[in-house]
Amino acid sequence: MPRFAANLSMLYPEHAFLDRFAAAARDGFQGVEYLFPYEHEARELAARLREHGLQQVLFNAPPGNWDAGERGTACLPGREQEFREGIQRALQYAEVLACPRIHVMAGLVPRSRSARRCVPPTSTTCAGRPAKPRSRASSCCWSRSTRATSPASS
Numbered sequence: 001m002p003r004f005a006a007n008l009s010m011l012y013p014e015h016a017f018l019d020r021f022a023a024a025a026r027d028g029f030q031g032v033e034y035l036f037p038y039e040h041e042a043r044e045l046a047a048r049l050r051e052h053g054l055q056q057v058l059f060n061a062p063p064g065n066w067d068a069g070e071r072g073t074a075c076l077p078g079r080e081q082e083f084r085e086g087i088q089r090a091l092q093y094a095e096v097l098a099c100p101r102i103h104v105m106a107g108l109v110p111r112s113r114s115a116r117r118c119v120p121p122t123s124t125t126c127a128g129r130p131a132k133p134r135s136r137a138s139s140c141c142w143s144r145s146t147r148a149t150s151p152a153s154s
Contacts, residue, residue, distance in 0.1 A: 005031035005057045018048060025052035033058040036066075038089070042096035049097065056099040062086035063105045072105025 006024035008017065015023055018040065024032050030053070037045055037059050049056055064070030064082070073079040073086060090102045 003031065005029065005033045008032050008034040009036075018044070021048040021052045021054060025054055029054065031055045031057040035060050036063070037093050037097070038062065042093045045093075046096050046098075056097040058101045058103060059090075059093070059097075059099060060103045060105055061090040064107065070107060072107035074104060074106040075109055076107050077110075 006012075006020075006027070006029040008020040008024065012020040012023040017034075021032065032049070032054050033056070045056070048054075061072070064073040064076070064079070064086075070076075073083040076083075087102075087104070093099070094102055
């Protein structure tokens with residue numbers, strides 16, 4: 001039987017974000033996800049989850065400068081430290097939220113670089129599988145049962 005999670009970034013736009021947890025629970029959802037939790041304190045989000053009997057099932061690692069079109073930093077040359085710090089922040093949130101998955105946003109390969117130079121195929125793994133270089137870098141999910149590494153950590 002499929003299990004669906006309410007994506008609170010997309011659903012219930014008539015409600016303020018923190019009120020969307022109640023709306024999802026009223027509609028019978030047991031799990032929620034959303035793009036980014038970082039505008040809110042992790043403890044506040046965890047309290048909303050507990051209050052409404054919901055499980056946080058997924059959220060994204062920091063994307064870099066979203067408003068400027070960035071969709072992750074893992075493949076961006078020179079941004080390795082920012083990527084590491086973003087993953088640490090995501091792991092802290094995941095711990096407080098008891099969230100088993102983080103979507104690692106790899107990013108878009110800069111037009112001035114080739115994908116092969118941004119994502120070395122021999123040293124990058126995602127959830128235990130080699131990442132395949134392509135024009136738009138792959139993304140992956142980290143979960144407690146897998147370990148994802150980036151070129152920066154290899």
